[in-house]
Amino acid sequence: PQPSPSPSTVSPPSPQPSPQPSPSPSTTPTCTSCTNVGTQWIQDSNLTCDDDEVSSLIERRCNKNDLWIAEKFCQYTCYEAGNGYSGDSCCARAPTTRPPTPPPTTSAPVAIIISPTNNDNCTICDDVGTEWMISVGRECQSSYILDKCNANTAWSEERHCRQSCYFAGHGYAGDVCCPPPPTPNPTPDPTPLPTPHPTSKPTPKATTPEPTPNPIEPTISPSTNQPVPPTVSECPTGAATYHPGDLTVTLGGGLATSTLLASTGLNGRVLTRAGRRLKLNQGRSESMVVMHGSADGAATFPDDNDSGKYYLVSNSETRTGGVGILHLDATKTPHDVIGYRQTAQNTGTGSRNCGGGRTPWGTWLTSEESGTGLVYEVDPNETPGNDYCLSPIVPSAGGNYESNAAWASTSDNKYHFYTTNDATSAYRLTRFIPDDDIDAMLAKPRKLDRLCGATGALSYLKMICTADCASSDPSGTYTWSATRSFETGDQPYANAEGIDVKGDEMYFVTKYQKRLYIVDLAGSTWTSTATIQSDGGMTFEPDQIARITGSNSPDDLLYFAEDGD
Numbered sequence: 001p002q003p004s005p006s007p008s009t010v011s012p013p014s015p016q017p018s019p020q021p022s023p024s025p026s027t028t029p030t031c032t033s034c035t036n037v038g039t040q041w042i043q044d045s046n047l048t049c050d051d052d053e054v055s056s057l058i059e060r061r062c063n064k065n066d067l068w069i070a071e072k073f074c075q076y077t078c079y080e081a082g083n084g085y086s087g088d089s090c091c092a093r094a095p096t097t098r099p100p101t102p103p104p105t106t107s108a109p110v111a112i113i114i115s116p117t118n119n120d121n122c123t124i125c126d127d128v129g130t131e132w133m134i135s136v137g138r139e140c141q142s143s144y145i146l147d148k149c150n151a152n153t154a155w156s157e158e159r160h161c162r163q164s165c166y167f168a169g170h171g172y173a174g175d176v177c178c179p180p181p182p183t184p185n186p187t188p189d190p191t192p193l194p195t196p197h198p199t200s201k202p203t204p205k206a207t208t209p210e211p212t213p214n215p216i217e218p219t220i221s222p223s224t225n226q227p228v229p230p231t232v233s234e235c236p237t238g239a240a241t242y243h244p245g246d247l248t249v250t251l252g253g254g255l256a257t258s259t260l261l262a263s264t265g266l267n268g269r270v271l272t273r274a275g276r277r278l279k280l281n282q283g284r285s286e287s288m289v290v291m292h293g294s295a296d297g298a299a300t301f302p303d304d305n306d307s308g309k310y311y312l313v314s315n316s317e318t319r320t321g322g323v324g325i326l327h328l329d330a331t332k333t334p335h336d337v338i339g340y341r342q343t344a345q346n347t348g349t350g351s352r353n354c355g356g357g358r359t360p361w362g363t364w365l366t367s368e369e370s371g372t373g374l375v376y377e378v379d380p381n382e383t384p385g386n387d388y389c390l391s392p393i394v395p396s397a398g399g400n401y402e403s404n405a406a407w408a409s410t411s412d413n414k415y416h417f418y419t420t421n422d423a424t425s426a427y428r429l430t431r432f433i434p435d436d437d438i439d440a441m442l443a444k445p446r447k448l449d450r451l452c453g454a455t456g457a458l459s460y461l462k463m464i465c466t467a468d469c470a471s472s473d474p475s476g477t478y479t480w481s482a483t484r485s486f487e488t489g490d491q492p493y494a495n496a497e498g499i500d501v502k503g504d505e506m507y508f509v510t511k512y513q514k515r516l517y518i519v520d521l522a523g524s525t526w527t528s529t530a531t532i533q534s535d536g537g538m539t540f541e542p543d544q545i546a547r548i549t550g551s552n553s554p555d556d557l558l559y560f561a562e563d564g565d
Contacts, residue, residue, distance in 0.1 A: 031092070032088065034072075036049050036074055037049075037074070038074055042054055043154050049078075050077055057074075063084065075088065075090065125177035129160055130160050130275065132294075133160075140160075145161050148160070148161075149161065149168065150172050156173075162177065242263065242265030243263055243264040243265060247264075249261060249262040249263065249264065251270055269334060271326075275290050277290050282336050289340070291324065292316035292322065294317040295316065296314070298356075299312075299364055301380055301381070304381045305381070309328065310328055311328070313378060315353035315354060319352070320351060321350065321370070322343060323388070324340065326339070347374075347376065349374045350370040350371070350373025351368060351373070354367055354401075354402050355498060357404030359451065363378060365391060367401035367419065371399070371400060374390060375391040377389055392432065392452070392453070392456065393419055393451070394419050395430070399421045399423060399427075401422075402421065402422045402497050403420050403497065403544065404417065405501045406501065413438050414437050415433075415434065416431055417431070418501070420499050420508055421484075422496060423495065425485065427484070427495070428462065428484040428486070429493075430458060431460070431461065433459075434451065435455045459480035460481050463517075464476045464491060475527040476491055477526070478524060497563075498543060498544040498560075500547055500558065502558070507519075507558060509560070515530055515531060516528060543561045544560075545558055545561070
């Protein structure tokens with residue numbers, strides 16, 4: 001097709017081009033022109049301050065968070081929401097906020113103009129949107145991109161919607177894109193990564209080949225019904241080779257950047273990025289669907305049919321939600337991705353799958369963090385379409401559910417399941433005790449039949465502070481209540497995030513308090529400690545926590561993940 005370069009096809013519908021439209025700011029003579037720039041996280045997530053996904057931040061942070069106050073993030077939106085910064089009196093803005101209020105001095109500020117070029121040295125540019133755009137089906141050729149493209153740092157680094165940005169007059173530095181072909185590009189990336197890993201990183205040390213993935217998943221002892229930690233031949237001796245938190249190793253792979261680091265003693269590579277297909281079978285084929293966006297809680301599980309293979313499950317905190325399942329072959333060096341699929345999407349109960357947790361029998365609990373969200377159980381070893389089910393471990397009223405953990409109680413010979421709620425009201429941590437004891441649950445051959453559909457009792461964690469209540473490390477006692485709403489006299493622990501159990505102790509974190517709570521499940525007391533320590537190791541909000549080795553050793557490590565702007 002031969003697109004017309006005439007700007008008249010996209011000019012505004014108003015028949016009076018000469019008088020400049022004026023939204024009558026004179027009615028508020030003392031107002032100021034306010035900006036509306038989001039945090040780096042908002043920009044990196046390809047959101048605006050007005051999007052629904054940001055509304056909770058507008059309510060909680062605006063004039064309440066020191067960093068937001070200093071930078072005046074989302075100044076317009078905060079002001080209009082009644083949470084304006086001190087001294088602000090923002091002028092009224094136009095009803096549409098996607099394109100910037102003062103339009104750029106170009107002939108077509110709203111529509112995308114695709115015009116031909118005669119430059120023989122042009123580059124064939126791809127036109128791939130952000131992971132959020134892909135998840136909601138938004139195309140690059142729309143007015144949405146006009147205040148992004150080369151005006152947004154994150155977009156400039158990733159060159160999102162490269163072709164559309166160029167022909168809209170907002171191309172990235174150095175780009176001279178060729179005109180699009182007569183038909184839409186069905187495969188915008190035929191050869192971007194021909195072979196990402198034959199020589200992308202040196203062969204790991206020959207003395208210790210990569211272990212099979214199975215040790216991560218504990219088995220169940222028939223005598224105690226407790227998880228059995230992986231077998232270790234003998235304790236290592238000599239100087240430590242693994243230094244958690246000592247970020248010295250730059251990850252490799254065709255999609256890696258210098259900002260992706262691992263601790264000393266570890267290695268790895270970047271498999272793919274959100275919105276891109278995964279290279280399978282050592283690069284000889286591609287996945288049918290693209291990698292899910294906003295990947296969050298994750299875990300690995302052995303392939304029940306092949307001891308040399310395993311699954312990596314990963315939540316998707318997007319509007320469609322769900323879980324991505326990567327199938328990997330551990331007999332290859334490096335481990336080779338041999339399959340990818342998605343499941344538990346668009347459940348109808350919620351979305352934005354955030355954290356999760358393992359069940360004692362090796363399935364994945366995934367929590368929907370969307371206000372009405374519930375918890376689902378996923379078994380990557382099941383066939384697609386039959387690989388997930390609704391779990392009964394939270395009330396049907398729903399919530400902003402975050403993460404899950406399980407504990408084998410010896411007092412009643414039952415599994416107890418725990419779920420955190422990232423909410424500011426009705427946020428008490430949920431406990432579910434099934435009617436079936438451990439033996440009855442494990443006797444069911446199909447894993448998804450053990451918990452899904454089970455009956456049982458729900459209760460909620462009520463904590464009372466009895467010591468050091470004004471400090472950063474309070475402690476006290478707890479009981480289990482029939483209501484999940486906060487009551488006067490309670491120890492507050494709103495916006496709880498990651499959770500895990502080690503032995504008889506349950507660990508969970510709260511992101512705004514920046515605190516780790518430790519609950520003695522076999523007793524009735526709790527303690528806590530601040531996640532920000534004097535050495536400055538943790539500075540942002542604590543998010544996921546996990547014992548990733550699956551061991552109950554006294555020397556096992558509890559890993560933290562931070563979530564910061």
